[in-house]
Amino acid sequence: MVKFTIYAGGYTSFIVSYLFDTQTAALTYLNTIKTSTNPSWLTPHPTNPNVIYAVNEVGPIGALQSYATSPGGGLTLIDEASSGGNGPAFCAPLSTGQVAIMNYGSGNGEIIPTTSGGTKFDNSTSVLLNFPPPEGGASNPHMALEHGNEIFVPDLGGDKVWRIGQTGASGNFSIHGFIPHPKGSGPRHAAILDDSLYVLHETANLITKQPIPSFPNGTAPFVANASTVPSDVPANTTFAAAELLLPPPSAAYPYPYLYASNRNIGTVPDPRGDSIAIFDPGDAGEVGEAYLVALGAVSGGMVVYKRTEGGAALEEVARNSSAVARTTLVMQELKA
Numbered sequence: 001m002v003k004f005t006i007y008a009g010g011y012t013s014f015i016v017s018y019l020f021d022t023q024t025a026a027l028t029y030l031n032t033i034k035t036s037t038n039p040s041w042l043t044p045h046p047t048n049p050n051v052i053y054a055v056n057e058v059g060p061i062g063a064l065q066s067y068a069t070s071p072g073g074g075l076t077l078i079d080e081a082s083s084g085g086n087g088p089a090f091c092a093p094l095s096t097g098q099v100a101i102m103n104y105g106s107g108n109g110e111i112i113p114t115t116s117g118g119t120k121f122d123n124s125t126s127v128l129l130n131f132p133p134p135e136g137g138a139s140n141p142h143m144a145l146e147h148g149n150e151i152f153v154p155d156l157g158g159d160k161v162w163r164i165g166q167t168g169a170s171g172n173f174s175i176h177g178f179i180p181h182p183k184g185s186g187p188r189h190a191a192i193l194d195d196s197l198y199v200l201h202e203t204a205n206l207i208t209k210q211p212i213p214s215f216p217n218g219t220a221p222f223v224a225n226a227s228t229v230p231s232d233v234p235a236n237t238t239f240a241a242a243e244l245l246l247p248p249p250s251a252a253y254p255y256p257y258l259y260a261s262n263r264n265i266g267t268v269p270d271p272r273g274d275s276i277a278i279f280d281p282g283d284a285g286e287v288g289e290a291y292l293v294a295l296g297a298v299s300g301g302m303v304v305y306k307r308t309e310g311g312a313a314l315e316e317v318a319r320n321s322s323a324v325a326r327t328t329l330v331m332q333e334l335k336a
Contacts, residue, residue: 003334008326009039017073027318030073042330046093059086064101081121084110084128090143096171100144107139134158142188154187177216191246200244228260228277238266257311300325
């Protein structure tokens with residue numbers, strides 16, 4: 001028997017926690033914790049399971065926060081720092097002990113050092129990165145993905161993936177170059193497996209695969225691309241690709257699969273709602289460890305799926321239809 005606490009944030013001023021019991025397949029409400037406005041992205045501390053980072057996606061200046069978890073699904077604010085810009089939509093801890101936070105609304109990002117085991121922030125020595133906007137458009141950095149000594153930043157408005165490299169001392173980052181992507185495709189999230197870069201494009205509803213180009217401004221052709229939208233959707237239905245998940249291989253799931261979520265938007269709805277596409281990275285064709293949780297960002301609700309067929313399929317095991325609308329979550333295993 002395994003139990004998980006799920007912390008879920010969104011466009012409100014609170015984070016909600018739920019309990020998922022794998023033995024009973026029950027998904028139940030635990031707690032509502034008041035926070036600052038719009039904790040729209042949550043991510044766990046890389047080594048301390050009792051610490052969660054959260055953004056405050058607000059303007060003109062957003063924030064980064066750290067929280068300590070507690071039994072019963074509680075949270076206690078530890079520290080807060082400025083994001084250096086408007087509307088931060090993503091944050092990620094780095095191996096350097098810093099946290100990267102990307103400001104979607106102002107086209108910049110900040111690399112913030114941490115102290116006290118990664119629980120507190122030092123804004124006085126942070127690095128601000130300004131991403132040049134495209135001609136006649138705006139830069140919208142949407143995530144930060146660390147790989148080796150680099151950080152890859154998909155820019156939804158700029159149709160490129162920025163390459164952030166270290167200059168001099170470890171942790172001293174600056175913009176070194178970019179990887180171009182098709183105009184209007186909207187690169188939103190990315191994942192890396194071996195030497196391949198996978199990019200999820202929001203407006204084109206595509207996932208692309210290419211070899212990681214040479215640093216800093218190399219290019220590489222797409223070796224595969226596939227639609228994230230189901231083939232049997234109603235006519236004139238509109239989707240927007242959202243998140244991309246690449247769980248690390250394990251003994252139970254040795255073969256990696258990519259999972260891409262699609263938001264069912266527009267005036268013609270698909271009665272089935274949003275969708276999740278599963279991709280085999282071997283050919284980029286559609287096809288916690290065992291579980292995947294999906295959230296309703298508009299209508300609410302939460303569904304837990306179990307990965308089956310080695311991860312190539314999903315089986316619904318729990319649902320809470322009354323869960324409030326959420327956009328992000330952290331799943332924390334409860335130790336016996």
